[in-house]
Amino acid sequence: MAESVTHTHVVRRLYRPDLAMFRDHLVRLDADTRYNRFGLHVSDEYLGNYADLCFAPGSITYGYFEDGVIRGASELRMFPSKDLPYHKDAEAAFSVETPWRRRGIGAELMTHIVLAARNRSIGTLSIFCLRHNQAMLRLAKKFEADLKFEMSDVTGRLEARPPSAWSLWHEFVDNTLDLGSALIDYQGRVIHNAKQKIGFAS
Ligand SMILES: CC(C)(COP(=O)(O)OP(=O)(O)OC[C@H]1O[C@@H](n2cnc3c(N)ncnc32)[C@H](O)[C@@H]1OP(=O)(O)O)[C@@H](O)C(=O)NCCC(=O)NCCS
Numbered sequence: 045m046a047e048s049v050t051h052t053h054v055v056r057r058l059y060r061p062d063l064a065m066f067r068d069h070l071v072r073l074d075a076d077t078r079y080n081r082f083g084l085h086v087s088d089e090y091l092g093n094y095a096d097l098c099f100a101p102g103s104i105t106y107g108y109f110e111d112g113v114i115r116g117a118s119e120l121r122m123f124p125s126k127d128l129p130y131h132k133d134a135e136a137a138f139s140v141e142t143p144w145r146r147r148g149i150g151a152e153l154m155t156h157i158v159l160a161a162r163n164r165s166i167g168t169l170s171i172f173c174l175r176h177n178q179a180m181l182r183l184a185k186k187f188e189a190d191l192k193f194e195m196s197d198v199t200g201r202l203e204a205r206p207p208s209a210w211s212l213w214h215e216f217v218d219n220t221l222d223l224g225s226a227l228i229d230y231q232g233r234v235i236h237n238a239k240q241k242i243g244f245a246s
Pocket residue numbers: 076077078080081082136137138139140141144145146147148149150151152171172173177178179180182183186
């Protein structure tokens with residue numbers, strides 16, 4: 045009888061206990077993806093150090109999990125605005141492993157980034173994008189109601205729409221659930237590793 049396979053998939057915020065899985069996702073990215081993502085050829089060592097930065101204060105990272113493995117991620121890094129005192133700008137970045145592309149994962153990650161940026165009253169959201177990167181350009185275009193993109197300099201401007209009670213509540217609920225999931229996932233991995241160490245097959 046044919047075995048039925050159920051895939052689980054979810055996008056959630058990543059926390060420090062997810063660092064190793066996030067690093068593994070980055071290291072799995074092929075050379076082309078790395079080049080489009082970072083604008084240069086980067087080594088595994090570079091990606092390891094970069095992964096650490098994504099959990100520093102001022103950064104928010106989301107992951108797309110399929111069957112417990114991170115296959116896509118987006119990062120939002122905030123910094124003081126150069127133009128407006130007391131305001132913040134941010135940079136966002138996206139990566140989806142090649143076999144998982146064109147399934148709407150990039151769009152789902154972008155929805156989380158736009159909500160997080162809006163709730164923090166980010167003025168300008170920049171996304172590094174090489175001119176030939178049709179995938180990123182198309183992805184940005186899907187969000188043109190929220191982002192004003194000047195394709196020549198690949199900077200997206202988040203419309204100055206203030207956060208609403210709904211958008212704040214939405215992110216608060218998401219983050220609370222995500223933190224719970226992150227802790228449950230972490231506990232599951234600790235138990236799994238402990239079982240493997242003592243040779244207890246599940
Ligand atoms: C950019 C990226 C994150 C998009 O991820 P994705 O999961 O494939 O995106 P989606 O499936 O949500 O697709 C979003 C839109 O882009 C379009 N698209 C995706 N790949 C495309 C391609 N290679 N050429 C043209 N359009 C493409 C999709 O058709 C969709 O538009 P539509 O709904 O109007 O049809 C992914 O291609 C990637 O990781 N690229 C390498 C890293 C990178 O370039 N990052 C961006 C710079 S930081």
